[in-house]
Amino acid sequence: MAYIRPLANGNFRADVRLKGITKNKTFSTEKLAQTWADSIERNIKAIPLMSSAQLLEITEADIESMGGEELFKQLGIDLFAIRHCAKLEAINALSKKELLQLTPQEIERMGGADLFIKAGKRIRYKTFREVCDEYLSRWGKKDYKGQMQRVDYWCQFFGDRIMTDIDIFDLREHVDDMIDAGDRATTINRKKAVLSSVYKFALSRGYVDENLVRSVVVDDDTKRRDRVLSDQERQRLIKACQVSHWDKLYLLVLMAMTTGARKGELMSLRWNDINFKDGTAFLGDTKNGTSRELYLALVVIAELKCHQEIGTGLIFPSLELPEQPMDFRAAWRNALKAANISDKDVLNTDGSVKLERFTFHCLRHGFCSALSDAGKEINQIAKLAGHKSIQTTMRYIHQGRDQKRQIVNELAQAFNL
Structure with a gap:
């Protein structure tokens, strides 16, 4: 009606x-x-x-x-x-296991992801970017912005690909491209670790059957690198830093040498983190997620006072953007050059490494090695360096032949030999 x-x-x-x-x-x-x-x-x-x-x-x-x-x-x-009667009959005939094993091509031939969704069937149709978005939405650790940028690196290459359509050949090919472009193994492995974290999440959610990233191995040369400055090199570097065009390079290198702090930790320090009375610096946001104190030598305190400011500003700010850390790479390269210390591996005629390259991180290595050579206990070194595990500290400890020879001779004497 x-x-x-x-x-x-x-x-x-x-x-x-x-x-x-x-x-x-x-x-x-x-x-x-x-x-x-x-x-x-x-x-x-x-x-x-x-x-x-x-x-x-x-x-x-x-x-x-x-x-x-x-x-x-x-x-x-x-x-x-x-x-979609015929297609729905074929979809409904599939078991739960068979549905999850469908490839993107098979899903498309059977009517597309939308048909499966409308039929109420669970399939693996998510793109890499969708999985990454879900991964980041559940990120509960520190440095969300940094992790988002690191994940976005991989989204540039695999973002629109269906997660299950990415195979080990895709990953291996991209890693090979990075190697061909001259990226160091440590850099590649750092990026690969982020990708592995995404795959680990995807595996936990049932979006993939395995973490393919684990099968893509890149030889990491960090464990073989133990470059430590000689006394002469150290003095040359200090003098070069003192006359650098950046007036705080000497302070930064001095702190790195005597505290063993990481570059990122030092660059994030603010003036209100410094306790001049106690001679300490407070690190509230470290790599391993815990806070700790740096104990500052008198020479560091004296140099800090030369630049001392009041407030919460960065100690090592960018000249153009004060709320961002200084990009001191050019000043660092110039100082190494002036000190006659190579920032590239020095090779023998047969291509083997004669003298390893020296990086800013090697200052941290030298800190741990110097403490070890001075007879400090490994747990003391680990605490000062901010290592969670003794195994990590072991990677940084470097003893020269003289120290090793002395240890053996002392042992022989103890045995009355």
Whole structure:
């Protein structure tokens, strides 16, 4: 039954109630309202009488003109199921395990991810970027912004790929490209660790069957590097830093040499972190997620006082952007050059390494080695360096031949040999 009634604003409302279905719509004229109501009444009577062949032939425009897909559903007709009957039968015949093992190509051949979703079936259709977004949304550790940037590096290459469509050959090829571009093993492994973390998350959520990243091995040369400055080299470097065009390079290198702090830890220090009375610096955000104190030598305190400021500003700020740390790479390279210390491996004629390159991080290595050579206990070194495990400290400890020879001689004497 159709009802047409005028509204206060001059329009007309059409109400259709038939076979338990209620439809209504507002029109500008009574004639338009009546025409629509009559059409809806006819369609409510006609749609249930349509054959499957007729339902398959009608277009989206036909469906809309007949009252929309909702009207068909109200009349008990599932157009979606009718149109995809054969494909839905094939999908419904799959077990849960088979559904999760489908490749992106097989999903597409069977009707696409949307068909599986509408059928209420769980498949692995997420793109790498979608998995990364979910991974980051659950990131509960420090440095969210930094991790987001590191994850985005991989999204540039795999972002739009279906997660399960990425294979070990894709990962190996990209790693090979990084090696060919001259990236160091440590740099590659650092980036690879982020990718592995994403895959570990994806594995825990059932999006992949294995962490492929673990199978892509890159030889890491960090454990073989134990470059420590000689006394002469150390003095040359200190003098070069004292005359650097950046007036705080000497202070930075002095702190690195005597505290063993990481570059990032030192560059994040602020003036209110320094306790001049106690001779300490507070590190509230370290690499391993714990806070610790740095104990400052008198020479460091004296140099800090030469630059001392009041407030919460960075001790080593950028000259252009004071809230960002200074980019001191050019000053560091110039100081190494002036001190005749190579920042590249010095090779023998056969290509083997004669003298390893010296990096800023080697100052931390020298700190640990010097403490070891001075006879300090390994647990003391680990505490001062901020290492969580003794195994990490062992990587940094370097003893020269003289120290090793002395230890052996002392042992022989203890045995009365």
